[in-house]
Structure formats: structure tokens, C-alpha cells
Amino acid sequence: MSTKEPSGYELDDLDLDPADDENQQSEEYRRRNPEKFATYLKRRMVVFAVAYVGYVCAYLVRNNFKLTSKILRDENGWDNVQIGLILTAFTLTYGFAKFFMGMVVDRLSLRRVFAGALAISAVICILLGFVHVFWLMFALMLLLGTVQGALAPGSMAMIANWYPNKTRGSGIAIWNTSQNLGGATLPIIISGLLGVVGPSNVAYAFWVPGVVVLLFSFVAWKFGGDTPKSEGLGSLTDIYGKAGEPQVEDTPDEPYWTTLRKHIFTSPVILTVAFVNAILYFLRFGILNWMPIFLGDEMGFNEAQYSMAFSILEWIAIPGCFFFAWVAVKLPNKQSIVGAAGLVLLAGLIWLYMGNHDYALLLVISGLMGTFIYGPQLIINILTLNVVPLRTAGVAVGFVGLFGYIVGEMAANLVMPILAEALDWTASFTLLSFFALVGAALYLSLRKREQKIVQA
Structure with missing residues (x-):
């Protein structure tokens, strides 16, 4: 039997075993702070939505060059080696940036770094639509890889900081599908756009996704989250005891x-x-x-x-x-x-x-x-x-x-x-x-x- 609380959620929502000491602590926290706990649950859902949709958006401004590389090669008179160099520029900087940007994410506001990286990625994507010079395209892809390096650590850290041990894994598992959704959606968007405006207007494959992601970055800035504690809701250890954070x-x-x-x-x-x-x-x-x-x-x-x-x-x-x-x-x-x-x-x-x-x-x-x-x-x-x-x-x-x-x-x-x-x-x-x-x-x-x- 579930116990209905004045705040409108049920004890079953916690997946608690009352015989377990750590779960008893979270139940006590819930009883002492019903409004805070209700707010925590609501904010957790919002933060997850920002992290998930935000990482879908990351893919909408990541692979635009890869998907239009044949058109751009023929349009600009580049060869396959130049295309390969541009693609490698992103891979190299993205790989190293995931590590170094991870330090930035840990030291600064998750919400601001994540939203800022989305916004800058969107602006770079829009600029790519105007570029027809090899070295400039190469430089912008280096920069894009660097900025995008903050998005995976930022979005996963947001989820990690809001979910306890028992549900952190499922949260990250569901988040992981965002890369598949984003990766599969962008080709559909680009194909649809070029079907309407024609392949000679390939710049739209950069401009339209870039504008969409830029708009969402403002949503991420407003509704993303750092930690429950930073919002006055207590830490995961306060709420769940040892079952809140890795021991x-x-x-x-x-x-x-x-x-x-x-x-x-x-x-x-x-x-x-x-x-x-x-x-x-x-x-x-x-x-x-x-x-x-x-x-x-x-x-x-x-x-x-x-x-x-x-x-x-x-x-x-x-x-x-x-x-x-x-x-x-x-x-x-x-x-x-x-x-x-x-x-x-x-x-x-x-x-x-x-x-x-x-x-x-x-x-x-x-x-x-x-x-x-x-x-x-x-x-x-x-x-x-x-x-x-x-x-x-x-x-x-x-x-x-x-x-x-x-x-x-x-x-x-x-x-x-x-x-x-x-x-x-x-x-x-x-x-x-x-x-x-x-x-x-x-x-x-x-x-x-x-x-x-x-x-x-």
C-alpha cells in the first residue's frame, strides 16, 4: 500500500525498502521536508529533460559538414584529402576537449557551461554555412570540436548530480539514446531541407539546425541545474544517505x-x-x-x-x-x-x-x-x-x-x-x-x- 503525501507524490515513487537503513533515512528526509522533496523530484525531471534534449541538439550542429561533404567538395573544388583533414580536425579536438572541458564542467556552473557550449556550437554551425575557404572551414571545425567537448561531460554530470545510486544508471542509460536520436534525426532534417531549397543551397543545412539549437540554449540556461544542494534542496547524501552517492x-x-x-x-x-x-x-x-x-x-x-x-x-x-x-x-x-x-x-x-x-x-x-x-x-x-x-x-x-x-x-x-x-x-x-x-x-x-x- 502506498502512502499519499500532502505534496502529491507517493512513497512508492522512491522505490524504498523500509527495512533498509539508507532508505529509512530518505523516508525521514521526505517526512521532515515534504515541500523540498517534492520540488527536488520536479526539478530532477526538468534537469533530465534539459540534459537529454540538449544532447540531441549537440548532434544537430555536429555532423552537418560530414553529411554535406560531397556537395561541399564538388562546390568548392576540394579533394578527398582536404575533406578528410576537415573531418579529422573535429575528431582530434573533440577527443582531447572532452577531457579538458570535463575539468571546466567540474569547476564551474554545469548549467552555464552546458548552455554556453550549446550556444557557441550553434553559432559556429551557422558560420560554417557561409564558409567556402578550406583553411577557414578547417579552423572552425577545430573550434567546434573543442566547444562540443563540454557537452557530454556537462549533460552526464547534471544527471549524476540529481539522481541517486539506484536510478542514476537508468537515467544515464536513457540519456544515452539522445546520441542515436540526434544522429538519426539530422540526416532527415538535411535531406528535407535540401529537397525543398535544392542542393545548391547547402548552407541551409547549417543555418536552420544552428538557429534551432541557439534558441534551445536559452532554455538550457534558464532551466538546467547544477546540484540539488545549490538550489537549497540538500545533497543526495542528505536525501538518500549512503544510497545517494558513490561510496x-x-x-x-x-x-x-x-x-x-x-x-x-x-x-x-x-x-x-x-x-x-x-x-x-x-x-x-x-x-x-x-x-x-x-x-x-x-x-x-x-x-x-x-x-x-x-x-x-x-x-x-x-x-x-x-x-x-x-x-x-x-x-x-x-x-x-x-x-x-x-x-x-x-x-x-x-x-x-x-x-x-x-x-x-x-x-x-x-x-x-x-x-x-x-x-x-x-x-x-x-x-x-x-x-x-x-x-x-x-x-x-x-x-x-x-x-x-x-x-x-x-x-x-x-x-x-x-x-x-x-x-x-x-x-x-x-x-x-x-x-x-x-x-x-x-x-x-x-x-x-x-x-x-x-x-x-
Whole structure:
């Protein structure tokens, strides 16, 4: 039976077990501060909405050049090397910026940094629509990668600071679908715009998304949130006891760089998580980036078929991530086991993928690969936030993300084609399958440490 409170929410909303000491503390807090607790729950929903929609918006002003690169190449007389250099400019600065911007996020207002980065990204995107000079386009993409580096740490840190241990994982898991939604929506927007104004007016592919995101940045500035404590609602520990925050030994008064050295740079847990993330990016981009060439040249599928397989992989990843979100609620301190299971299944799917010539089965395999690529990847985000003090959440996300982009994606772009040229594509995808199993083993190595840190 649920107990109705004057503030209009129910005891069941807390997912409490009255026999549990930590949950008894949160129940006591709720009874002592019914209005504050009701406000906290409402603000938590708003903050999550800002973080989620904001990261969808991040993708609306991120891949515009990539999706219009062929038109811009022909229009401006550039060659493929120049296009590659412009794309690499974003990847390099974005990878490093996720780490350095994570420090900025931890030290300044989450709300302001996140909203400001969205606004600047939108302005850069609008400016890109006016540019026809190679070096200027290259410089703007360097700048865009730098600014966008603040968005993932900022949005995830917002969620981490508002959600307790038991629901932080599900919040991050649902947030993770924002990248799929944003990545899948932008091509539709650009195709629709160019269908109306014509491909000769490619600038609209930058201007329209840029204006939309610029407008939302004002919403993020007004309604985003830093922490419940900063709004007078108490900390997560005040509200939920030990079940509120990761139980990591932390000395708030110690120097910031000492905290980073202890909990980030020399932490065996974070270093393991970072290596798993590098493997996951290698798997993700090793499959996605080479899907057209492998399926078209090697497996005999036509453009429409491999384009559909690519799309299916991204779209099915969304309900797949919601499934992992449900599992995160059921197993809040067993995420390492869930991630390992997903990678073992992915290893088997890669073997099916590289030997399949049936189109219908290709779509099924692609959808499942999307689930087991992005599912274990969101587990990385959950683990990262669960094993560090919340005041270092931003830099932890950035540090782990640095390994993903600089090690994982770069390896996917270089190792896969080199191995395919030297041997064949079977060798390249066999390597992917092997690393999926290595990632699963690394996940399992975190099991005991995770259960010690995350009390739910």
C-alpha cells in the first residue's frame, strides 16, 4: 500500500525498502521536508529533460559538414584529402576537449557551461554555412570540436548530480539514446531541407539546425541545474544517505589536482573503464565506418541495402538502450556483468555479420549489433559516474571519452583498412570479435569493486 503525501507524490515513487537503513533515512528526509522533496523530484525531471534534449541538439550542429561533404567538395573544388583533414580536425579536438572541458564542467556552473557550449556550437554551425575557404572551414571545425567537448561531460554530470545510486544508471542509460536520436534525426532534417531549397543551397543545412539549437540554449540556461544542494534542496547524501552517492573515499578540502590524481589518473577502476571504452569505440566505428565498403565491395549488397542496414543499426539501438536502462534499474550495482554479457553476444554477432549474404538476416544482425554496441557503451557511462566522487564526474567522463576517441576511433579508422589490405576483411572483423571478448573480460574484472562502491 502506498502512502499519499500532502505534496502529491507517493512513497512508492522512491522505490524504498523500509527495512533498509539508507532508505529509512530518505523516508525521514521526505517526512521532515515534504515541500523540498517534492520540488527536488520536479526539478530532477526538468534537469533530465534539459540534459537529454540538449544532447540531441549537440548532434544537430555536429555532423552537418560530414553529411554535406560531397556537395561541399564538388562546390568548392576540394579533394578527398582536404575533406578528410576537415573531418579529422573535429575528431582530434573533440577527443582531447572532452577531457579538458570535463575539468571546466567540474569547476564551474554545469548549467552555464552546458548552455554556453550549446550556444557557441550553434553559432559556429551557422558560420560554417557561409564558409567556402578550406583553411577557414578547417579552423572552425577545430573550434567546434573543442566547444562540443563540454557537452557530454556537462549533460552526464547534471544527471549524476540529481539522481541517486539506484536510478542514476537508468537515467544515464536513457540519456544515452539522445546520441542515436540526434544522429538519426539530422540526416532527415538535411535531406528535407535540401529537397525543398535544392542542393545548391547547402548552407541551409547549417543555418536552420544552428538557429534551432541557439534558441534551445536559452532554455538550457534558464532551466538546467547544477546540484540539488545549490538550489537549497540538500545533497543526495542528505536525501538518500549512503544510497545517494558513490561510496568513494573523498576529502573535499584536498587540492583539486590531488583529487584528480587519486580518483582519475591513477585509479585502476577508471583506467580499466577507459580501456574498455577504447575497445567499444574500436568496435563501434570499426563496424559503422566500414559498413558501406565491406557490405558493398565484399558482400555484394547494393547502396540502398547497406544504407538501410546502417540506419537499422542506429534506430534499433534506441529501444535496445531502453532495454539496458530497464536492466540498470533491476541491477544497479551489477553493470559490469551486464556489459560483459552484451560484448560476448556482440562477438558472436560479428561472426554472423561477416559471413552473411542474406539481406533480411543482415537487417536483423545489424539491429542486434546496434543494441550490443550502444548498450555496453552506456554501461561505461554508468560505471564512470558510479566509481568517482560526483564533484569529479565531468573530468571522469572526459578522461574516459578521450580514450574512446583518440585510441578507439583512430584505431578503427587505421587498423581495419590496413589489416584488410594486408590480409582480408575476415581478419579485420575477427580482430573486432576478439576485442569484444577482451572487453567482456575487463568488464568482469570490475565486478567486486563495483559492488563495494555502489550501494543501492
